Amino acid sequence: MELVSVNDLTKTYSKHAVVDHVSFDLQPGKCVALLGPNGAGKTTTLRMLAGFIQPTSGSISFNEDTLSKDFRKFVGYLPQYPSFYPWMSGEEFLHYAGQLAGLTKKEASDRSNELLQLVHLTESGKKRIGKYSGGMKQRLGIAQALIHEPKLIMLDEPVSSLDPIGRREVLNLIRELKKDATVLFSTHILNDAEEVSEEILLMNDGKLIEQGPISEIRGMQQTVTIRLAFEKEPKFIHEKLKEIDSVYQVTEENGTFDVSVHDLNAARDTIFSRVQEEGWELSLFEITSGTLEDIFMKAVNK
């Protein structure tokens, strides 16, 4: 049973469709990455799912929610640039957010302490947010999104403004989060998506152009590129590679060959048997295609 189903979701601003007939389901306990270039409609999609902008048409339904239309209580949301009340302390803000979400005073304060610990802000909990660094604000932003134990956690570009250490921390945190909830996060950094998520949704120009488990999407690729380099370049190697069945293109750059093939297994077997037969001094064999980067570039440029 899916947690959320999104059907034909559309949002138009002055006749321009920012999100254009997008449909997908989110399964519980999965981590899903929403990918796409800037301006693809990721943030608008997340905001509609967070329940505070209304779709022009289409529907969002939570299986939890059969009665009320307000599903914000199931959702924790972190905007791309979270901003707080600078005069509050981190602890006070969590407390406030918790009570807004319907927790009692006691629950809110227990949960605040728990979350401050989770995001390593216990020591700065009593400090005014005005004095926090960018990374601390981001972590406080995650904590406030989790305060009411939402079923769906949505993070809008959670790592793009962070330094490598902060980025690592947040990715580890996401890995923790998906134990208890569904995580949907948008990013344009493909490595991050690959690292923590099982599924991707790929958006461009308001449309959903690719969706599914990463492995499946990789498998759908029609062509694969094998990257080869040699310690000592064999003679006529360029021609020899080209003669192999199912190879349709060979390009060379600084002694590295990119061999595009239709059938990976056949090409790989042939290359390895040649390596043995002809004694090619192979120094690099890498299957480069099928990374998200390729899928992304291809889908976006389609």
Place this chain on the structure above:
Amino acid sequence: MQWTVILKKELTENWRNFKWLWVPIVFILISIMDLISTYYMPIIIESAGGLPEGTVIDIPMPSPSEAMLMSFSQLNMIGVLILTVMSMGTISGEIKSGVYELILAKPVKYTNYVTGKFFSYWLLMMVSLLLGLLASWYYTNLLFGELALSQMFVAALFYACWLTLVIAIVILYNTWFKSPGLIAFLSIITVIILTVMTNIFGHVLGWSPAKITEYISIYLHTGDLDIEIWFSAIVTLLLSLACILFAIVSLRNRAID
């Protein structure tokens, strides 16, 4: 309850940014300024000198009700300005800074959000107004003669209706525009237009909110509450309610960018 949580947060915010300190102080100052300067005017003129020898300075002392009215007319100008300035960024500022997005992502009812904010500023206004008028009443009794405390309170309550409308207008503009400066400007323009229209078409606009000050002056002189002041007050409160409801609807339909 969510509404109390929001109200409490607003009160804390205005406490920490000293609004609960400076607004009452300024209201007290503008309420008594004219009284004191009128009372001491002969002495001020004398000590400033410059008048020819033998000039007789004879400024008639105002009656107690006239003295109180001086406070009301000061409040009508500077008081309105201060109310506008203190509340001009209450919603627009949160939208602008982005914290609104975080608040809105929680199951917050627009009604609670708008009315919680409105009520926190209304409380601040009421406390400031009552303190200001109490100070004015004290000096009136001290310097110009006796005026019943109850009469001052009744006048204050009717006048509070007018200031309630001012805050409601500012809150409404807060949901339409992002720039606090623009909001303050438009609110003041609205109040001025309302006052000018009432002055020009006073004979048909007897129920206009801007008429309340005029009726208060009659009340302070005669001690009788005419039916018109009740009309005016009810229209004012209904208009305030309309502004708040409109603000809630506007905020709900507002696109976030």
